[in-house]
Amino acid sequence: MSRTFHGRDVFAPVAAHLAQGVTLGSFGPRITDPVRLGRSVARRDDGALAGRIAHVDRFGNALTNLLAEALSEAFPGIPESALMVEVGGLRIRGIARSYGDAPLGRVVAILGSSQRLEIAQVGGHASLRYGLGLGDPVVVRIAESTTPMVPA
Numbered sequence: 001m002s003r004t005f006h007g008r009d010v011f012a013p014v015a016a017h018l019a020q021g022v023t024l025g026s027f028g029p030r031i032t033d034p035v036r037l038g039r040s041v042a043r044r045d046d047g048a049l050a051g052r053i054a055h056v057d058r059f060g061n062a063l064t065n066l067l068a069e070a071l072s073e074a075f076p077g078i079p080e081s082a083l084m085v086e087v088g089g090l091r092i093r094g095i096a097r098s099y100g101d102a103p104l105g106r107v108v109a110i111l112g113s114s115q116r117l118e119i120a121q122v123g124g125h126a127s128l129r130y131g132l133g134l135g136d137p138v139v140v141r142i143a144e145s146t147t148p149m150v151p152a
Helices: 006-019 068-074 126-130
Strands: 043-045 048-056 062-067 083-087 090-093 107-111 116-121 137-142
Touching: 048 068, 048 116, 062 068, 062 137, 068 116, 083 116, 090 107, 107 126, 116 126, 116 137
Parallel strands: none
Antiparallel strands: 043 048, 048 062, 048 137, 062 116, 083 090, 083 137, 107 116
8 A cells, every 4th residue: 555646546537537437548558578678686784775766757756666574674663763764965854755754845764655765855846955866775774863864
């Protein structure tokens, strides 16, 4: 189950179109020769989980190659609120449950509909605001109580 927009942004529009009689073929051409691209793998490094930004979506959210499953395995029993995400000079304390957990303009780390860790700005474009791009390193570690958060 998605924490963000999967049902609303993907399944609901497709279901509505199908219910209106739109044919499956009108959603786009059939892909007969898909190409699988190589992907970078998250790695554990000295008590941290290290990855990279793998994609920046049209909303400016920076999607990483760090999956929810990898986070759970790297930090068993540690609540998401006790983690620190570091990317592009930012330190984001905790992983938000939804975009509504933070005020407008705040940068958040969130597990998106693809179950990837994303860096997003509520109501904004995190990639442009913070200069985040493909390949930028992302590190997740257990936050220390004295670790300051970079203001968003």
